[in-house]
Amino acid sequence: MARDRSSDPAGRTEDASGTERLLAELPDLNVLGLLHGSSNYTFLARLEPHPPAGLLAVYKPARGESPLWDFEIGSLYRREVAAYELSKVLGWPRIPPTVVRRQGPHGVGAVQLFIDADRRHFLDEQSARRATWAQVALFDVITNNADRKSGHCLFDPKDVVWVIDHGLTFHVDPKLRTVIWDFSGERLPQELCGDVERALVEIDKGALRKTLEGMLRPAEVRMLKRRLRGVLDPSWRFPEPTSAWSIPWPPV
Ligand SMILES: Nc1ncnc2c1ncn2[C@@H]1O[C@H](COP(=O)(O)OP(=O)(O)O)[C@@H](O)[C@H]1O
Numbered sequence: 364m365a366r367d368r369s370s371d372p373a374g375r376t377e378d379a380s381g382t383e384r385l386l387a388e389l390p391d392l393n394v395l396g397l398l399h400g401s402s403n404y405t406f407l408a409r410l411e412p413h414p415p416a417g418l419l420a421v422y423k424p425a426r427g428e429s430p431l432w433d434f435e436i437g438s439l440y441r442r443e444v445a446a447y448e449l450s451k452v453l454g455w456p457r458i459p460p461t462v463v464r465r466q467g468p469h470g471v472g473a474v475q476l477f478i479d480a481d482r483r484h485f486l487d488e489q490s491a492r493r494a495t496w497a498q499v500a501l502f503d504v505i506t507n508n509a510d511r512k513s514g515h516c517l518f519d520p521k522d523v524v525w526v527i528d529h530g531l532t533f534h535v536d537p538k539l540r541t542v543i544w545d546f547s548g549e550r551l552p553q554e555l556c557g558d559v560e561r562a563l564v565e566i567d568k569g570a571l572r573k574t575l576e577g578m579l580r581p582a583e584v585r586m587l588k589r590r591l592r593g594v595l596d597p598s599w600r601f602p603e604p605t606s607a608w609s610i611p612w613p614p615v
């Protein structure tokens with residue numbers, strides 16, 4: 364599905380690069396507090412000057428990442444940006460603009476546009492929006508997402524779904540862990556096939572290669588390409604959960 368600007372209520376295509384610049388370049392990043400439910404030092408911040416009241420963002424400094432046994436410390440913020448950049452080329456799912464910010468009160472980190480979301484999450488709308496959830500589920504397979512909780516699916520005031528928290532992605536070992544198993548056994552939706560093919564070409568020959576190489580290790584980029592090719596295989600089906608570990612805890 365090629366990105367269709369007219370059908371994008373969030374105006375994502377036109378606004379994304381301008382928002383990226385603001386997130387990376389507005390001179391002052393003022394931390395307002397820690398975000399509830401974060402597993403790292405994840406801050407709500409206000410970027411200024413940006414009339415009338417600043418630009419709200421989520422700031423995840425490398426230094427605030429909690430150590431994990433399987434992911435290199437200080438690499439999660441780059442995975443967040445890599446996931447966003449990949450989503451732009453695929454055209455889905457909607458991830459709020461996310462950039463590397465070199466300067467901030469706690470040093471280098473990811474800065475993501477804050478979405479003014481209501482209290483709903485995936486489990487509240489699981490049986491509706493099938494096409495959207497299929498995109499999210501496929502993205503999680505492609506990025507090998509080890510942490511898709513229900514609360515990582517946000518609904519903005521225009522009822523548009525945004526997905527967040529992509530720090531635990533792109534590992535070279537299989538780590539898919541998600542609440543969205545609704546498509547297990549199903550084929551790749553035909554309308555998403557061209558997007559996956561385009562992403563592969565962009566990684567082979569386009570600008571995405573350089574971007575990803577700046578964010579991930581070479582082996583991680585190679586495995587990403589392998590997973591992209593994998594879902595294009597006619598025999599590919601959405602995976603089944605393999606154990607209790609396949610579902611994150613807490614699920615929301
Ligand atoms: N871009 C965003 N817009 C709105 N809320 C966000 C955004 N990013 C994170 N949050 C909120 O902050 C919480 C913690 O963020 P999360 O990405 O899970 O951090 P961590 O990487 O520390 O686990 C989320 O559950 C969500 O409520």
Ligand SMILES: [Mg+2]
Nearest residue numbers: 400401402528
């Ligand atoms: Mg989290």
